[in-house]
Amino acid sequence: xxxxxxxxxxxxxxxxxxxxxxxxxxxxxxxxxxxxxxxxxxxxxxxxxxxxxxxxxxxxxxxxxxxxxxxxxxxxxxxxxxxxxxxxxxxxxxxxxxxxxxxxxxxxxxxxxxxxxxxxxxxxxxxxxxxxxxxxxxxxxxxxxxxxxxxxxxxxxxxxxxxxxxxxxxxxxxxxxxxxxxxxxxxxxxxxxxxxxxxxxxxxxxxxxxxxxxxxxxxxxxxxxxxxxxxxxxxxxxxxxxxxxxxxxxxxxxxxxxxxxxxxxxxxxxxxxxxxxxxxxxxxxxxxxxxxxxxxxxxxxxxxxxxxxxxxxxxxxxxxxxxxxxxxxxxxxxxxxxxxxxxxxxxxxxxxxxxxxxxxxxxxxxxxxxxxxxxxxxxxxxxxxxxxxxxxxxxxxxxxxxxxxxxxxxxxxxxxxxxxxxxxxxxxxxxxxxxxxxxxxxxxxx
Amino acid sequence: xxxxxxxxxxxxxxxxxxxxxxxxxxxxxxxxxxxxxxxxxxxxxxxxxxxxxxxxxxxxxxxxxxxxxxxxxxxxxxxxxxxxxxxxxxxxxxxxxxxxxxxxxxxxxxxxxxxxxxxxxxxxxxxxxxxxxxxxxxxxxxxxxxxxxxxxxxxxxxxxxxxxxxxxxxxxxxxxxxxxxxxxxxxxxxxxxxxxxxxxxxxxxxxxxxxxxxxxxxxxxxxxxxxxxxxxxxxxxxxxxxxxxxxxxxxxxxxxxxxxxxxxxxxxxxxxxxxxxxxxxxxxxxxxxxxxxxxxxxxxxxxxxxxxxxxxxxxxxxxxxxxxxxxxxxxxxxxxxxxxxxxxxxxxxxxxxxxxxxxxxxxxxxxxxxxxxxxxxxxxxxxxxxxxxxxxxxxxxxxxxxxxxxxxxxxxxxxxxxxxxxxxxxxxxxxxxxxxxxxxxxxxxxxxxxxxxxxxxxxxxxxxxxxx
Numbered sequence: 049x050x051x052x053x054x055x056x057x058x059x060x061x062x063x064x065x066x067x068x069x070x071x072x073x074x075x076x077x078x079x080x081x082x083x084x085x086x087x088x089x090x091x092x093x094x095x096x097x098x099x100x101x102x103x104x105x106x107x108x109x110x111x112x113x114x115x116x117x118x119x120x121x122x123x124x125x126x127x128x129x130x131x132x133x134x135x136x137x138x139x140x141x142x143x144x145x146x147x148x149x150x151x152x153x154x155x156x157x158x159x160x161x162x163x164x165x166x167x168x169x170x171x172x173x174x175x176x177x178x179x180x181x182x183x184x185x186x187x188x189x190x191x192x193x194x195x196x197x198x199x200x201x202x203x204x205x206x207x208x209x210x211x212x213x214x215x216x217x218x219x220x221x222x223x224x225x226x227x228x229x230x231x232x233x234x235x236x237x238x239x240x241x242x243x244x245x246x247x248x249x250x251x252x253x254x255x256x257x258x259x260x261x262x263x264x265x266x267x268x269x270x271x272x273x274x275x276x277x278x279x280x281x282x283x284x285x286x287x288x289x290x291x292x293x294x295x296x297x298x299x300x301x302x303x304x305x306x307x308x309x310x311x312x313x314x315x316x317x318x319x320x321x322x323x324x325x326x327x328x329x330x331x332x333x334x335x336x337x338x339x340x341x342x343x344x345x346x347x348x349x350x351x352x353x354x355x356x357x358x359x360x361x362x363x364x365x366x367x368x369x370x371x372x373x374x375x376x377x378x379x380x381x382x383x384x385x386x387x388x389x390x391x392x393x394x395x396x397x398x399x400x401x402x403x404x405x406x407x408x409x410x411x412x413x414x415x416x417x418x419x420x421x422x423x424x425x426x427x428x429x430x431x432x433x434x435x436x437x438x439x440x441x442x443x444x445x446x447x448x449x450x451x452x453x454x455x456x457x458x459x460x461x462x463x464x465x466x467x468x469x470x471x472x473x474x475x476x477x478x479x480x481x482x483x484x485x486x487x488x489x490x491x492x493x494x
Numbered sequence: 495x496x497x498x499x500x501x502x503x504x505x506x507x508x509x510x511x512x513x514x515x516x517x518x519x520x521x522x523x524x525x526x527x528x529x530x531x532x533x534x535x536x537x538x539x540x541x542x543x544x545x546x547x548x549x550x551x552x553x554x555x556x557x558x559x560x561x562x563x564x565x566x567x568x569x570x571x572x573x574x575x576x577x578x579x580x581x582x583x584x585x586x587x588x589x590x591x592x593x594x595x596x597x598x599x600x601x602x603x604x605x606x607x608x609x610x611x612x613x614x615x616x617x618x619x620x621x622x623x624x625x626x627x628x629x630x631x632x633x634x635x636x637x638x639x640x641x642x643x644x645x646x647x648x649x650x651x652x653x654x655x656x657x658x659x660x661x662x663x664x665x666x667x668x669x670x671x672x673x674x675x676x677x678x679x680x681x682x683x684x685x686x687x688x689x690x691x692x693x694x695x696x697x698x699x700x701x702x703x704x705x706x707x708x709x710x711x712x713x714x715x716x717x718x719x720x721x722x723x724x725x726x727x728x729x730x731x732x733x734x735x736x737x738x739x740x741x742x743x744x745x746x747x748x749x750x751x752x753x754x755x756x757x758x759x760x761x762x763x764x765x766x767x768x769x770x771x772x773x774x775x776x777x778x779x780x781x782x783x784x785x786x787x788x789x790x791x792x793x794x795x796x797x798x799x800x801x802x803x804x805x806x807x808x809x810x811x812x813x814x815x816x817x818x819x820x821x822x823x824x825x826x827x828x829x830x831x832x833x834x835x836x837x838x839x840x841x842x843x844x845x846x847x848x849x850x851x852x853x854x855x856x857x858x859x860x861x862x863x864x865x866x867x868x869x870x871x872x873x874x875x876x877x878x879x880x881x882x883x884x885x886x887x888x889x890x891x892x893x894x895x896x897x898x899x900x901x902x903x904x905x906x907x908x909x910x911x912x913x914x915x916x917x918x919x920x921x922x923x924x925x926x927x928x929x930x931x932x933x934x935x936x937x938x939x940x941x942x943x944x945x946x947x948x949x950x951x952x953x954x955x956x957x958x959x960x961x962x
Contacts (some may be wrong), residue, residue, distance in 0.1 A: 088596055088695075092816050094589070095576045095598055095695040099731045129812050129844070138815020184820075319844035321853060324702035324809060326731050 049283075052243040053275055055208045056200035058257075059215060060235045061225045062167060062191050063107050069166045069192040070098030070141065077187035078231055082172075090190035092136030097325050100125070104164060104192035105148065105329065107224040109339050111194060112149025112162045114218055114346055119339075121331045123148050125164075125323040130316070133184055134169040141166050142195075144320040148329070155214050155348075158199035167191035194225070200239065205271045209264055212236060217347045221372060229263050236261050240274045241289060244282055253278045254287060255294040258306055270299040274306055350375060358382070360401050367405030378404045384468070385476075432477045437470075440478075441486050444469045455491055463487055497522045497658050498960055502567055502715040505661060509556060509566050516556065516566025516610065519661075520549040523568050523612055527659045534635045536653040538573045539581050540613040548610045555608075563722060565608030570660035572651050573614040574621055574697040575601050580611065584697045585629040586619040587828040588817045598695025599730065600664065600706055600723045607722050612660055615650030620814065621671055621699040622832040623647050624902035627893055630830055635889070636678060637961035638927055642886040645675030645902075651709045652679040657961055662710040662719060668699045669802055670881070670906025672707045673918035677881035677930020680920045680959060682947070683709045684716045685906075687937050688913035689734040691720070692727035700809035703802075703910040712957050713919065713948040717741035720940060739941045745948045749783055752946065755790035755874035760905050765883045768924040773880050776921045776931050776950065780878070783949050790874060792866040795908060797859050802907040803900060804843050804856035811840025835896065864912045871936040876946060879905050881918045881930040909934055917943045920956035 068075050071089035088096035109119055126144035147163035169189040173182050196215070202208045216234060219225040227234040238258050244251045256274055261267045274297070281287065297306035322328075345353070347369050354365035354375075369375045378401060385395050403409060444466055445452055454462045463484060470483040495514040508514050524542050531537055545568065552566035571577060574584040576594040578601075583589045597605065605611075618628035626634040626649025634649040636642040637657035644653045651663035652675035665672035667685035676683025684707040691706040698704060706723070710716045724738045756777065761770060777787050814837055819825025829837070843852035870877065882902055892899040909916040914937055921931035931950075935943050951957055 093596075094582070094584075094592070094594070094697045094816070095693075097694050097730050097732075099729060127812055129815060131815065131818060133820050136816060136821065138818055139812055317846050319812075319841065319846075319849075321808060321812070321844055321849075324700075324732075 049279070050245040051279065053203055053205075054200040054241050054243065055202035055204075055271060056239045057196075057198045057202065057208065057211065058237040058239070059196045059198075059212070060237075061194045061196070061219055061227050062233045063104050063194055064223070064225050065101055065103045065107070065192055067101055067103075068190040069101050069104055069164070070190055073190065075191055077191060078233075080187055082183070082185035082187060085187040086189070090136075091186055092138075092189075098141055098323075100326055100329075101192060104194075106339055106342075107192075107222075108148050108162060108164045108194050109331075109336070110222055110343050111196070111219060111224055112152065113340050113343050114222055115149070115152040115154045115159045115162060115196070117149035117152030117159055117162055119149055119331065119336050120146055121333070121336070122146065122328060123331070124328040125326045126320045127323050128165075129319040132168070133182065134171050134189070136169065136186065136189060140168065141323055141326070154218070155211055157201045157211055160197040160199055162194060162196050165193050165195060167193045200241075205268050205275070208238060208271055209268045212264060212267060214347070217369065221344065221347045221350075221369065223344075223372060229261075232262060236267055238267065238271055238274075239294075240271055240278070242275065242278050242282070244279070251282065251286075252289040253282050254289045256306070257294065257296045258299055259296060259309065260298040260300075266299055266301060269304065270306055273299075273304070277306065344372075354378075358397055358401070360398070364398065364401045364405060368401055370405070374404050374409065377409075432474055437474070437478050437483065438486060440470055440473045441483065441490055444473065445487070445490055452491055463491075495519070495522060497526060499958070500658075500661060501712045502564070502661055502710065502718055503712070505567055506564070516549040516552040516568075517546065519566065520545050520568050520610060520612070523658075523660060526657070527612070530637075530657050530659055533640065534637055534653050534657055534659075535632050536616055536634055536650040536657070536659055537570070537613045538583060538585060538616050538629075538631050538650070541580060541611050542613075544580075545610050545612055552608060552610065562606075562608035563718075564604065566610065567608065568610045568612045568661055569604065570612050570615045570651060570654045570663040571601065572617055572648055572664050572666060574617065574666055574699075575614075575664055576695040576697070577601055577611060577614065580614065582614065582697070583631070584620050585617045585631055586830070586833065587630045588824050588826075589697075589822060590630070590824065590828075592822060594695075596695060599692035599727045601695065603722055604664075604719075615648070615654055615660075615663055617650055618647035618671075618832070619830055620697070620810070620833050621647040621666055621668060622810070622836055623649075624670065624674055624899055625887070625889075625892065626650070626653075626675070627889065628830065628832045633889065636886050636927075638680065639886065641889055642927065643678065643889055643891075645678035645882070645886065647671040648675045648683070648709060652676055652681055652683070655679070655681045655709050655711060662708055662715055664706070664708050666696060666699065667705045667707055667906075667910065668703045669806060669910050670903040672705075672709060673881050673906050673916055673930070673932060674902060676709050676918040677920075677932075678886040678928060679709075680923075680928035680930075680956065681709050681711060682713055682716050682920070682951075682957070683707065683918040683930075684720060684940075684943075685909060685916045686720060686724065686940060687734070687915045688910075689732050690915070690938065690940065691723045692725075692730040692733050694727055694729035698809075698813040700806040701813065702809060703806060705910065705915075713917075713944055713951050714742060714745060716917070717745050717940075717944045717948075724940075734938070736938050741941055741944050744941055745944050747945055749780075749785055749946055749949050751784060751786060752876065752942070753786045753788065753874040754780060754946075755788060755870055755877045757790050757792045757795065757870070757877055757879060759792050759795035760879040764901070764904065765880060766885065769880050769883065769885065769929050772922045772924065772929040773878065773931055777878060779950055779953055780946070783953065785946070787878075788874065790870050790877070792863075792870060792908070794859065794862045794866050798863055798908045798911060799900065799904050801856045801859045801863065802903070802911060803839070804852050805860065805911075807836040807840035808844050808853050809840065810836040811838075811844065832896070860911050863908060867908075867912045867914055867934075867936070875935070876939070876942060877934040879932045879934065881905060881932045885924055885927045885929065905932060913937060915940050915943055917947050919947045919951060920954075920959075922954075922956060923959070 142165035143163035149162040152159035296310040625643035648665035656679035
């Protein structure tokens with residue numbers, strides 16, 4: 049049987065803002081004592097009112113621009129009304145017909161919309177005093193949540209997984225989110241159905257939305273399973289997609305299958321209406337432009353530039369752009385080396401790239417510790433006479449007593465900084481290994 | 495100290511001149527409360543112990559020369575204003591034991607100005623009502639005639655001020671809930687411009703319509719209070735940054751040559767003849783003051799009540815969703831009839847398939863009503879209308895017929911739909927029952943409303959009259 053797969057994605061990403069979406073509670077809720085980051089607003093107490101977080105709106109617009117969306121100059125928040133114990137107001141503040149961004153395209157996939165809403169609290173089901181209880185932690189309530197919806201343009205599991213990874217890369221590069229799926233900072237709900245050609249007629253299987261996906265692996269397995277299941281189901285029942293028969297299934301990791309959660313998905317009536325507590329958002333062209341100028345070089349562009357400019361392999365470039373810190377440090381180091389008077393050809397660029405792109409690289413400590421050896425190709429014809437080298441080494445030691453002290457106390461790696469200084473002073477005309485051994489001697493004997 | 499004739503302005507003077515202490519003032523009001531409240535039922539919660547303590551503190555501060563604009567002034571608060579540590583019920587059993595953890599912005603501002611809380615006043619539950627009869631804690635009676643309603647939903651606040659159980663009281667006005675009871679009880683009721691006073695910490699009824707105001711004996715007191723409660727609030731995104739005027743200072747400025755419009759749509763069938771003649775007489779008084787009066791038209795007025803009864807219940811149905819029985823102890827079963835009716839109405843009009851026909855259409859007509867006012871305020875500076883089509887009605891007269899009850903708001907809902915300010919001031923008596931007059935103005939024209947109201951009040955002296 050011939051068939052085509054249609055996958056659309058609905059992706060929720062928690063934005064990395066200091067404060068929550070509609071109040072001033074700290075937004076870094078992960079791992080904190082339950083119900084410690086709460087206030088009348090995110091608890092939905094009587095009389096409390098939401099005041100939107102400007103930063104979150106700006107970050108969402110930046111994402112929209114990176115996804116090549118139209119930015120709506122007039123946008124608003126709406127109330128999505130439904131009952132659930134983790135939703136303290138009885139409605140979620142979301143966006144309905146006028147999202148901040150719409151009609152974009154990313155990696156060849158059409159983006160329907162990007163909008164902003166608030167996260168809900170978290171239910172914890174436990175046994176307390178031999179009784180089953182459900183507890184609510186409101187620390188997550190009101191965290192800014194960006195929702196990205198794609199058209200059903202994805203045609204395979206691999207393509208979907210690839211898209212998700214690139215999206216994660218993008219929001220990390222933009223610095224708007226950590227988007228760690230295991231921590232629930234990025235969640236994805238694929239909607240899957242198939243076009244089956246049978247006896248020269250096309251059939252479409254009912255839409256299925258899949259929930260409970262908290263890793264790329266799960267996304268892959270769940271979609272893969274769902275394709276298989278829908279094929280079998282169609283063989284058995286011949287049931288086709290029609291209004292009102294969309295269902296929701298959850299991925300069950302233990303049983304390695306999707307399980308029916310809700311039928312008649314479209315029947316849910318959220319009774320949307322404009323949020324009267326928040327005035328509409330009006331953006332001028334110059335405001336939109338100003339935000340656009342804040343959008344940095346995007347991962348896809350950067351990968352290609354790294355390949356062209358530095359002659360890196362695609363893999364090496366991808367490893368480097370995984371985080372902004374890595375990519376930035378890579379380029380910073382090359383610029384430093386250039387200052388030492390080294391040409392691109394003289395830098396051991398692939399070694400540098402794999403070191404910064406690799407596991408050993410500590411993002412927090414960053415650079416000083418990168419062995420200079422990686423940035424300098426061993427040069428055979430160092431022109432500088434030995435006396436001159438020793439003179440420079442002495443000068444560097446004199447000027448960097450603090451670091452010398454640190455080295456004496458055992459912080460061995462700090463010597464690389466001094467090596468770098470010697471390289472700088474001599475415009476790269478000295479063998480760094482040679483400079484290092486002289487430095488070691490001098491410090492030891494000092 | 496003569497509590498009967500006391501106003502905030504006078505009480506401030508008395509305290510300053512040490513004619514009486516804040517403690518005497520507070521004791522005086524509790525004496526009145528003990529005498530009258532059992533019959534009138536204006537309060538849900540009384541805070542006698544705390545108030546006396548606060549009064550002593552205020553007296554100490556006064557003796558130390560501390561200056562605060564309302565230091566030692568006792569006030570009552572409608573029971574939908576959150577008061578930290580003081581039970582706040584919105585007159586509904588759903589919240590019968592609810593003790594807030596924070597103060598509403600307005601409560602905070604008034605406390606910081608030195609106000610002492612006497613207690614929390616009765617109201618129609620969730621502010622749903624025009625008679626004070628829909629309270630889950632018993633109805634409030636009109637101090638001028640105990641068989642009549644005091645109006646609603648700020649029923650307890652109006653009754654408390656009129657019967658001298660409080661110097662002033664706060665109120666909320668979603669469709670007339672300050673102005674109509676003020677009119678029924680011969681007091682001054684102010685509904686400020688939407689966005690002029692913060693809604694933060696006030697139990698929401700219909701968020702796009704709720705205005706936070708107060709009921710006082712005089713226009714000067716009303717102006718004085720607004721000077722304190724008004725202003726942008728970082729906790730309410732709908733508050734306006736427009737500057738707060740010195741309302742009290744400007745109140746005496748002449749009103750000569752100000753143009754007043756009389757919208758003909760507010761004087762048609764349904765308006766009781768004796769109310770109409772009082773308003774007409776009031777217009778004559780204004781002319782004596784040099785005010786120019788002319789007839790104007792607000793053509794979409796007839797749709798206002800219908801629009802209001804779509805938008806308001808829609809927002810109500812959403813705002814009451816949080817009282818779902820999970821967090822406030824008492825569940826949805828405790829909602830009484832009027833709240834249930836509005837939840838059902840609102841849920842219905844927002845449902846898919848009906849939304850376009852009801853909510854969307856109502857929002858479109860709301861824009862037309864706003865435009866009516868925009869246009870008319872290009873011609874005239876303010877409008878004068880009746881507040882209520884009828885005199886205070888009999889207890890029980892309209893409870894069986896919600897539509898009849900809803901008609902009580904016919905002249906007041908327009909101001910909420912348009913977001914403009916309105917003030918209700920005493921305009922005389924018919925058969926010993928008070929009649930109120932409404933002055934409406936453009937957005938943020940409170941200054942002008944106070945001036946017009948003040949001059950009329952000084953000319954007639956109606957505020958001096960009190961219930962027997």
